[in-house]
Amino acid sequence: MLADPTLMLGGTFTFGAMQDPNFGLTARLLENDRANESTLGAGVTYYLFSGDIGVDVFAGYLFDGAAFGFGYDLVQGAPVVSLGLVDTQ
Numbered sequence: 001m002l003a004d005p006t007l008m009l010g011g012t013f014t015f016g017a018m019q020d021p022n023f024g025l026t027a028r029l030l031e032n033d034r035a036n037e038s039t040l041g042a043g044v045t046y047y048l049f050s051g052d053i054g055v056d057v058f059a060g061y062l063f064d065g066a067a068f069g070f071g072y073d074l075v076q077g078a079p080v081v082s083l084g085l086v087d088t089q
Helices: none
Strands: 006-014 022-030 037-047 053-063 066-073 078-086
Touching (some): 006 053, 006 066, 053 078
Antiparallel strands (some): 006 022, 006 078, 022 037, 037 053, 053 066
């Protein structure tokens, strides 16, 4: 049985890249909806402190109803860490 894509809604922190840390609200499409498995995805983030928009790629792990992982924001040029809610199977 194949996994279905799912939507993640959550928060993202940027770090490194010679920038101040920033927090944003994220919507991300993940390629897997199965709990206790890894996943890949891509998303959009609105950064609250700067008002900037980011677009990122993501690799993470799905828990029951949640996802955690790391990625890279292609627009901001910074690594990110994200935690969010996901409808898992």
